[in-house]
Amino acid sequence: MLKVSLVIVGGGPAGMSAAVAAYKAGVKDILILEREAHLGGILRQCIHNGFGLHKFGEELTGPEYAARYAEQVKELGIPYKVGTMVTKITPDKEITAINSTDGIMHIKADAIILAMGCRERPKGALNIAGSRPSGIYTAGTAQKYVNIKGYMPGKEVVILGSGDIGLIMARRMTLEGAKVKAVCELMPYSGGLARNIEQCLNDFGIPLLLSHTVVQIHGKDRVTGVTIAKVDEQRRPIKETEQYIACDTLLLSCGLLPENELTKGAGIDIDRITGGAVTDQNRQTSVPGVFACGNVLHVHDLVDYVSDEAEIAGCAAADYIAGIESERVDISVRPVNGVRYTVPQRITSAQDTVVYFRVSDVFRDKKIVVRCAENVISSKKKIKLAPGEMETVKLDAKVLAGIGTGEISIGLED
């Protein structure tokens, strides 16, 4: 069996950043395994700009952002295998992978970083009436067709769901000559970034219909139209508001789900809300020596944060391999009052820690309050919070050391 210090599963931005960070922290025996034919992950098809402002101080497109890391991987000589799919990971960190030149490989690793990314939620279409003609795609699939294969999936488009990928595709298909007739969003607010609503919809006069859904898909072989309707507060369609829109394409942009089959197979604890592993501040999962970062851990809207998180995991994996331990604490982080989840979910060492979280609804003029029992640890004002935008709070090493063992809560207060 092949032995490798650090195996990284997935060669997207998370996998590459983690590899570079671990290498710089002293681990030289690394192997990145990537299923696709290239490093870069999903960013290869995200040709729009807006990446890297936070990390590089300039606006890059997805391929350019990915290239910055791919170049570093190559310059440092970090080994990687593309076209290689990991099929199994065991709790004792044995990895099974397969490709066309090596066949089936068994690799024993000292540490593993999971960076498999996420996939699109296909669910949105399930409860829509009508047959399943061709012309229904997830927004990400359409993105791959247009941007990688150079093929337009349709001419007249309705988009269900206002996630960022759907918004980006509304603009992309409009620029390529399609007519995007409407974006329907079930919720009373959009899940996408405000800037994308502005520059992808408003710029082109594409209507965003909040509290609307598609109730029926028409057409036998190919989509010929959809019936949309307004929904009430219980998200039930209101019959009287039904409206027919002729179109040949329906794009579904109903959110992303971390891809964690391998993680579950390794017996790692999964957070029910994020769909990713439960981790500590080092992004170490419930199996010691197995780390997770990027979209496989929780869905990020900004790749810059993916890279930050991957660096944490990469450095921590290096410490783990070197046997370095820091001052231990045992603190669980509990989301309360409008906070849906936090990452990390637990803290095991007293170091300055950034906790990422998402809220469950749109809120205005709230305070983000961190408490330990009744004591307020920190409080910061926010004018606006939305589920589509990830928030952070910083926890101070001294405060964490002071708590030692216990629980802290993060919630919204007036």
Added chain:
Amino acid sequence: MANIREMTCIICPRGCQLTVEYEGKNVLSVKGNACKRGNDYAVAECTCPTRTLTTTVMTESGEVVAVKSNKAIPKELLFDAMKQINALRVSDSVRQGDVVVANILDTGADIIVTSYIE
């Protein structure tokens, strides 16, 4: 007479809600911006709104290569720029950063390759 316009700054993902007071093409005040770039954006929006164009171009052998304008171009020229880029066939040996159209539509912006081609 002064008018008020609400807009979302698109310069960075923070997406500040701006309240702009303007008279014709004259911006009198901008509120809600967390940094100076929001002010510049509001002024540009009221005078000559510009956008960075990202799209793809075909190579001679039919591969798809991603490209962008290396500067924002006036919003009303986006579709004309698309037409010109879609009519193009570029060499198969292009690499990231290569210029495929110089000074597109006299905007001063070049269309450059963004795909990472190994």
